[in-house]
Amino acid sequence: MYCPNCGKDSVAGSKFCESCGTVLPTEQNAQAAGQQYNNQTPPPQQQAPPYGQPQYGQPYGQPMYAPIPLKSAGLAAVLAFLWAGLGHIYLGLITKGILYMILYIVLWVVSFFLIFFTFGISLIIPFIFWIWQVYDAYKLANQYNSTVQQTGRAPW
Template structure:
């Protein structure tokens, strides 16, 4: 069975910095990534009514940290 390539935790974090959820999709967590994208889309809309400015950065930072940690865990599992 061929070994699986490692995931770059840095790439996962940068992708999530570009748009929340991209890092999760890169890590193979498709549903989680889509959910984060939807939440950030809603938060971006809520910026118009001044509520999103609280939640948008929270979800954005969570997405980056989670993507980084999940890539690290993935790499530990395939070693």
């Protein structure tokens, strides 16, 4: 007997098709159904489509890019702590980092010459700038990572 759904030959007396799971007609209905199919050839055998996870890939003609790595906010802060501007250079802000290095040196030189006139208070200015640029490097690293995660592109 052939399955009325998929056309595969079924074992006599079975209630379900072994191939597709369709309920097979009973003996009484099989005789009536058999009369319909006796004059016809069985439908061609088709393989079931493979199941599983669909394969997703890059569309044709589109270049594949490696994901942009995130920057460590802690490393940016440590580099800025070691030398002013170094954390900004790590983040890709090279011009800003070099300017901070130059400004840091200039602030120390000016503070050193003003130390006698200000009774040492001028030494606070380079220290404040140093602390601020460490915080700025940390904040910018977090901003960089947030933008990369949202857009997939570097912000600067």
